[in-house]
Amino acid sequence: MFTNVLSLDRLSLKSRRRLINVLLGTLAWGVALAVFFPIFWMILTSFKTEIDAFATPPQLFFSPTLENYALINERSDYFHFAWNSVVVSFGSTIIGMMIAVPAAYSMAFFETKRTKSTLLWMLSTKMLPPVGVLVPIYLLFKDLGMLDTRLGLVIIYTLINLPIMVWMAYTYFKEIPKEVLEAARMDGASLFQEIWRVLLPMSKGGLASTVLLSLILSWNEAFWSLNLTASQAAPLTALIASYSSPEGLFWAKLSAVSTLACAPILIFGWISQKQLVRGLSFGAVK
């Protein structure tokens, strides 16, 4: 009798756990689909005619067309904008890493009582609305002749992404035992050798995700690129914007140009999703 009750109890516990798992799984899928749906709809719309794109109720089945892409290709030089995006995001990421790594190294391994507050202060600059400094930055750029230059955008992107890059690199360096670096020092490594041959290889996973995040943030940045560029240095985000209000509401074309702008970074992110997950969890997952 007693054993019967026990086994029943265990069975119900097992099925209860399975039920929770199914519910959680459904929820996760629901969230994932909700997040993915706008992207899916954007891609779908990009293959519709403008009339299909406007149709109510929205149409899931239609005869696909490439005319939006053809038109964009005709009207704007996609590769000019794409190349600007590449130069600006890679440029700012490389310069950012060159500053972030030494900064995070000294913060992680030669901590003073002010280190924590410095880090917090750096991160707090990310909490300010960028528009608050738009006018001074714009005037500065104008005086320095950096409006609508790729160099100008590289500098701005480096600065806005630096706090998060330093923070991430700091978090990864913190995971590395100090003794390993001390061992390298005992072995005769110079400061550069210590960083290049021991610290960087040991934290390459974390640094890769820092690089990825910086690339994605720079690629997707729109506020500064819209305000500081016109045509010469305009990246893909500016190209998308040029298809919105001045052109009227052409949903299909806007979707097509958005798809074109998102595609490279989406594919890039897809390939490196393993690193990204690690990066976004900020070193919590080992």
Place this chain on the structure above:
Amino acid sequence: MADLTIKNLRKAYGDIEILKGIDLEIKDHEFVVFVGPSGCGKSTLLRSIAGLEEVTGGQIFLDDKEITELAPAKRDLAMVFQSYALYPHMSVRKNMSFALELAKQDKATINEKVAEAARILELTHLLDRKPKDLSGGQRQRVAIGRSIVRHPSVFLFDEPLSNLDAALRIQTRLELARLHHDLNATMIYVTHDQVEAMTLADKVVVLNGGQIEQVGSPMELYHHPVNQFVAGFLGMPKMSFLPGRVLSGDQSGINVELESGVQLQLPISGEKVAKGSDVTLGVRPEHITVTDKDSSTFQGRLDIAEHLGSDTYCYVQTETKQTLTVRAPGTFPGAYGDTVGLSLDLSHCHLFDAQGKAIHKLSRSAA
């Protein structure tokens, strides 16, 4: 030659002084062990010698060369860390050759030195593995190998065995002793484990609160501790201490009354001790014998008996609620609550004054 001399070494973090003026001489080929409770400054002292800590004051000399301000790599020292600190992204071979590569030695020499170190430490078959594929003991040997290849003047060990399990710790301890013999090198070793200190050292340095309490051979420290701290720190199980009072004393001996009223005539010089002053009697477990309760006036109640097979450690509570540790034969039959008689080997008893300083024994050979 590798004589290390430390003069008035000081280290402070802000207002907190970790090392309060250390003077020490370490001779060539010596195996010196720094031992002390945690926070005593032993690791800081070792790291200062290594150059990993900047000192606040004082000097360090290697032979006649001052190395106080030199970068770690320029000191001709090698260090083995408690956590092994292997380079996880390099193979065992690379871990061992890293220092030689940095020193720009030629390939043939590097290969030869690595092979030699691997042979000594029986790591030859593991050379191409990564540290994560090794056991704790193997990692420890790689860490030692990494220091051997450099042929440094002095080896520094920072608690190298504390991450190993008990059996491996004993085995590695023996290997280290053998290695010291084979390499004939100067070694400085930090540990909080007094068994390691006693078994490995030519010279033990007992540290406490940033100061050296005593320096000497293990046996000298064991039998002639200069103060109550050293007496209590070395020895396993610990020395027992009983408070008492001096009844009388002269150059031929001293008469002490313990709190329980038991009077003892000890072969310890009573010349400089005032009558009536407070003292502490120290006695090691092996110098107390459990006797029949009727044959001794010094009695206690058996609290716990730990049977180790070869010996039995008895924890006996006296009437005045002090606990004495007694080593009895392995076949000791006593049980909890038994009243037992205690007999002290008076020639091996230690006496400490109110400041904890040892009062001189009449004859050192008494040990």
